[in-house]
Amino acid sequence: MQKINRRMMLAGGLAFPAAAGAALAPGDDDERFWSAIAAEYAPPAGVIQLENGNWGMMARPVLQAYQELVARVNRDTSFYARRGMTRDLMAARDQAAAAMGVPADEIAFTRNASEALRALILGYNRLTPGDAVLYADLDYDAMQTCMESLATQRRARVVRIALPEPATRQTLIDTYVAAMAANPRLKLILLTHLSHRTGLVVPVREIAGLARARGIDVIVDAAHSWGQLDFTLRDLDCDFVGVNGHKWLGAPLGVAFLHIRKAALDRIDRDPLNEAGGHDGIHTRVHLGTYDFAASLTVPAALAFQARIGSARRAARLRMLRDRWVTVARTIPGLDVLTPDDPTMHGAITSFRVRGITDSARNARLAKWLLDERGIFTVQRDGVAGGACVRVTPAVYTRVSDVDALAAALPGLMGFSRTI
Structure with a gap:
């Protein structure tokens, strides 16, 4: 991992290490690029993390910069x-x-x-x-x-x-x-x-x-x-x-x-x-x-880390991950997706509701089933006039296989929903 100093941080000069695919450009193979991005994160082991709406994970270079700055502020206190x-x-x-x-x-x-x-x-x-x-x-x-x-x-x-x-x-x-x-x-x-x-x-x-x-x-x-x-x-x-x-x-x-x-x-x-x-x-x-x-x-x-991705490219990736599982969800009777497919009206976050299940407690049980049975972490949300729902939030480190796993789990979730 490259050394991050104050001058690089303030100049926005942070670059990906070569092992993480620094040579990759937008015209290269897209999944190779995003695999390089994913390699800069360390999500929780043994779970598919699709609840990234609470707060975002720092990429490794950002975390390293933060740790160095915490050390400096702690060391130099008022002198700095x-x-x-x-x-x-x-x-x-x-x-x-x-x-x-x-x-x-x-x-x-x-x-x-x-x-x-x-x-x-x-x-x-x-x-x-x-x-x-x-x-x-x-x-x-x-x-x-x-x-x-x-x-x-x-x-x-x-x-x-x-x-x-x-x-x-x-x-x-x-x-x-x-x-x-x-x-x-x-x-x-x-x-x-x-x-x-x-x-x-x-x-x-x-x-x-x-x-x-x-x-x-x-x-x-x-x-x-x-x-x-x-x-x-x-x-x-x-x-x-x-x-x-x-x-x-x-x-x-x-x-x-x-x-x-x-x-x-x-x-x-x-x-x-x-x-x-x-x-x-x-x-x-x-x-x-x-x-x-x-x-x-x-x-x-x-x-600087986000600039290496690019705002438009990041947004397009997040929409693609959302669209990939939503396309399957739209085909399942009784499962309602709560954001339109108009690309100007959604990003990464999208919630779904099993028709007729509008209370928080049962939506929490649906999210729990996804975690317990399929290892997929989501969260229930309430406060929507139409009723509670389950929120799915991929991030830039999310892999296509992660959202595919969610799509594959939805029929089983619908079966479980009939028992609660």
């Missing part, structure tokens, strides 16, 4: 913190901003997307008593709770909608347009770009544009989409976004980002711990205190 660490953190932030396609001063580190979104939702200062805010059933639980809290904190009226199932881009747009029309005092919408529950991708840019024309602000939860889909934040054309780094970027746990456009900064209050004077930038909207600095400093290594 007061003599260059801030500069290195800002260089890491700048590289992340460039990858997201936004100015560096519109990005701030947070420890997770929930922290970023909490700062946006609770800091949003354009609500007056009686104004409405809106979220959907597929939004993340903690963010739903934040939106609900605006009823007491801002005396807002909270509106909850259910997204259509099955969905199309147009039915999703129509659903939000109908909600806007039905709530003339609507001021704020939470949009989840890619749902952690089902994998559904919402046409954020179109919906946000329609909201903007009505004077409605939109906060975007991009925790799962950046790094899973091929896009930049500029493509979303939204003022407020929360992004995770420890999911699909494969950075260490505790890395995420807050994005606020400069022109919209005054719509979000400062964090109370940052109220005292100083420059009024995005960094004042969140307060991290003393946190895992090594995690944020590892971002350039994670970006």
Whole structure:
């Protein structure tokens, strides 16, 4: 394994070791390329890991960089913190901003997307008593709770909608347009770009544009989409976004980002711990205190690793792995796939439901059967208006044989479902 030093990390100069297929280019045999990628990961032995939605595994070069940075931060403590660490953190932030396609001063580190979104939702200062805010059933639980809290904190009226199932881009747009029309005092919408529950991708840019024309602000939860889909934040054309780094970027746990456009900064209050004077930038909207600095400093290594794959190539691979098992699932009577086959409406994550089994307990038993009987790890998800489901999430290290094993297990799962 090559030695990773600070200069390489901050310059994004990380390269694959030769043994891992560094000579492979996009025109070479695709499975050889992806086998080389898979060789850079160490998933749990004895199980097919198809539950990669919780957080992403660091590739070996990224893990090595993180370990070296943990050692440095631990060794040098304040000698480093007061003599260059801030500069290195800002260089890491700048590289992340460039990858997201936004100015560096519109990005701030947070420890997770929930922290970023909490700062946006609770800091949003354009609500007056009686104004409405809106979220959907597929939004993340903690963010739903934040939106609900605006009823007491801002005396807002909270509106909850259910997204259509099955969905199309147009039915999703129509659903939000109908909600806007039905709530003339609507001021704020939470949009989840890619749902952690089902994998559904919402046409954020179109919906946000329609909201903007009505004077409605939109906060975007991009925790799962950046790094899973091929896009930049500029493509979303939204003022407020929360992004995770420890999911699909494969950075260490505790890395995420807050994005606020400069022109919209005054719509979000400062964090109370940052109220005292100083420059009024995005960094004042969140307060991290003393946190895992090594995690944020590892971002350039994670970006460099992902750059060797390429955003479009990664997204296409994840869609292919999803499509491979979904194609089989579509042929099985009584098994419903909860994301459309429209490639603009899904990434890697896709959930399925055995028709008529809508409670969490029985979906948990289905996931348990897959693990116990076939060695395939998935997870049940609830909170969907149509009922609970089983979520399948491949990753860049997932092999074709892994999703083929899931496809082969589905008929047996259907047989088991009739016994519960």
